[in-house]
Structures are given as structure tokens and as C-alpha cells.
Amino acid sequence: MTTRSPPWWCTRRTGLVANHLPFEWVDGALHGHVARGNELAKLDGAEVVVIFKGPDGYISPNWYPTKAETHREVPTWDYAVVHVHGRLKVIADAVWLRRLLERLTDHHEATEPQPWRITDAPDDHIAQSLRGIAGLEVSVERIEGKFCTQNHPERNRLGAIAGLRRRDGDGDVELAALMAKQEAPKP
Template identity: 75%
Template sequence: MYTPKPFEETRADVLAGLMRAYPFATVVANTANGFVANHLPFEQVDGVLHGHVARGNELVQMDGTEVLLVFRGPDGYISPNWYPTKHETGREVPTWNYAVVHVHGRLRVIDDAAWLRVLLERLTDHHEANQPRPWKITDAPEDHIEKSLRAIVGLEVVVDRVEGKFKLSQNHPARNRAGAVAGLRERNADGDVELAALMLEQEPKT
């Protein structure tokens, strides 16, 4: 991934935080028939990533394959009109701010109903936590759960390398960054508030 120095993010806690907040990843693998991509939620567990797919998914046949997982945080268009320096010199152009994490690793396919059940219980407990009446696996009939478990296969990605690119106007002076944050908040399109918050958290690099 092309990552100019101002946008390079290497702090493990920051990278893990984005992956927790935006767990829906694109999984890319290079096969004899070319590249394939799938889109799946993952959970971080002790330095590895866990997920699951339908038994018919092509990833089930890729045990041991090297994969790239792309986790995308908030992103959005940045207008040069938001930069004070644009109004002084005119020397600004539009851009796009975003945060992404690339995880390189090796895929392990896990065909184990007990393992899958523990994973699904964890996932549902986590993602249902903010519901007024959280759904639990035990809410469904046991035979239905057993049938569902037979239809899926577990995935584990052992992480070899992690790259982070947080392109958040760190190469601009503080007043331009403040202008972009204000512009995002005023526009308030999908993801703008989250992107503005992330920009405020990011320290500029020189």
C-alpha cells in the first residue's frame, strides 16, 4: 500500500481499535484463476482473526492460502473551500480522507461445530449488546442452530503483518485541519461525523 510518511499509522492499539470499530473486512486471495474477494466480519482473538463463511464459499477450499484483509474506517470528500489557505492563496485542491488497515496473513479453515458455536455466541453477544432485548443463540430452536452450524465453516487468519494508512490532513497546517473538521460536521453526510472525530484524534506528523 502506498503510504506517505505523514499518513503512516503503526500504533498497534490504534490499528486494533479501527478493526474493532469497523470489523467488516474485504478478504482478498490470489488463486490459480486470479484474484478473489469476499466480504466478511472478523473478530480479533489473541493476535488472530476469526470469522465464518457459508460452506459453499470458495474460501473453504483455500486452507493455508495467503490472504489480505482490508478493514475500512470512515472516509469522505474534503473540499478545498474548507481550508483557510485556499481563500488566501487559491493553492489548494480537493482530496479524500480515509483510514484503512491492511492485514496480511495465512488462512486456516476450521470445520468444527463446537468451535463455531463459541464464535457465534461471542459475535452475537458483542453485536447485540446495544439492543433493548439482545438476541441470543439459545433464543432459536436447538435443531435450527445445529442445521445452521452444519451450513458454515470457520476461518482463522494468523496475522503476519499489519499496515495502517490514516490519511487525515496531517500534511496541512492546524487551521486547515480545523476547517476540514468543521466542514465535515456541517455537511453531516454518512460517516462525516466519525471522520471528523478521527481527524481530531490524529496527531500531525512533520
């Protein structure tokens, strides 16, 4: 099981709807949940896109060695993203929901000194909480991944990696690591 948070969620059934939700990958489908009052809980069968955003960042032309030589470079924005297209199924089954919540909390509580478990709360409280949520399952029809880095010579790409590491802003180190992995020699 893997979970990623927060993806962006969009559907076109009643216009665009966006939510930030954690999902888990289970046997070729995405599983998550929302409060029953959330508009997604009413969109059973809708076509959806779940977007998992990776690192992204501004790339200065000053980081490219060729800029000093030609002055023909411009700023860019590099990013990594995955779009998962599928159909939404809304689930009200309490057993399914409880298993989902157990998996999610076990995963996210794993690093805590004393992990919280659903069994730590009174049964009546959990039962009431389960009545207040709707399960979401996205049957995956298509997955599109995009890693947008500019088509530059190796020395410019290495300059961008070095610039991101130097700047060390929000997500810069992660983007630099991803770019460096792409630069690594293939076996």
C-alpha cells in the same frame, strides 16, 4: 473481544476473491465464518488481506483558509484504514464454530431488549446450521494502518474539520472527530 464489520477480504490463490465479513480478534488472530459454498471455504492456507475501513471523505479546497490567499489548493480524499495480512485456516470443527457463533451473537445482541441466544433455537436446527458453515481463522503476519490526511498547515486542517462537521454527510462527523483527535495536543 472486538468485532468490526464489514471488512473487505481478498486473496490471490485463485485470483482475487472479495467478501464482506465480520471478524473478531481472538488471541492475535481473526475469527469469522462463511457458508460452506463460499469460495473462501476452499482456500485453506491462502495468503489473505483483511481490510478494516474507517471513516473517509472528500475534502474541499474551499475549506482551506490558504485557498483564498493563494488559490493553490486542490480537492483531496482523507481516510483511515487497517490492512491485516495473514494466512487463512478453514475450520470445520463444530465445537469451535458453535463457540464462535455464541460469541458473535452475544456481542451483537447485547443491546437488544431481549437478546437472542443460540440456545433459543432447537438443537437440531443449530446442528444443521453448523454443518452449513466453515470457520475462518486468519493468523496475523502483519498489520498496516493508514490515516491519510493532507500535509497542510494547522489552520487548513482545522478548516477541513470544520467543513466536514458543517457538511455532516455519510461518515463526515466520524472523519472530523478522528482528524480533531490527531490535532489534540499530545501530553
